Amino acid sequence: MDTQMILRYLTDLSAHNDREWYHAHKTEYQQANAQFEALVQELILRISEFDSSVLGHAPKELTFKLVRDTRFSHDKSPYNPAFRAHISSMGKLPIPVGYYLMIKPGGQSFLGGGLFADIFKDATRMVRDHISTHGAQWEEIIAAPAFQAHFTVGGTKLKKVPAEYDPDHPQAEYLKHKSWYLEYPIADAELSGGAAFLSKAAELFRLMKPFNDYLNAALASFKMPER
16 A cells, blocks of 8 residues: 555645546546555454454445535535545444544644534434443543543533533533544654554554444444435
8 A cells, every 4th residue: 555645646636626637637546546445444454453343344435535515615626635534333424433534635634533423413412421421431431541642532512511411520521512532643754654654543543442432332322314
């Protein structure tokens, strides 16, 4: 897998973000995308060593398109110059949560875990309920030294704890959240060393697993809305 090819293509796309350039360089896209899928396949195998639930999905089932929905955006650039993938037991669906990778040159790449989506009210309620009743377990996960050395829990949040929860709960700050996720930034230079990056990514995803497991326990009965 050639991570340099991935970075080079995305850098060029960022500099020429228009449909004419994209279609004129379709071969370069296909080559870079093949390298990204090879990277995702390697990550699946590495992750499966501590989380076998991710097996059974082809890399192309886990990746996202470059095309942007510009209907409600001031930025009308047609493409997002980033390769992205979500690796979980149910593929790239946001729930159950899994392991997220975004490669975007210019210091915008990151490894992620947890629940990024905040549009599912049932999911938000389920996680809040779980934190409310299993606060000690949540604290044990996020207070672990290895966790704190690498991660901070992010997510959209309210200004106050919702009325149905105790504002004095030990985990009150996390009850304000509508989403709960982790982001670990990856520099372009780190991505350039393919083998070393794979090892680092697998280790970071391993450290994320208890966090993901906690959220997935909370979301066990969640059903994705039908389209």
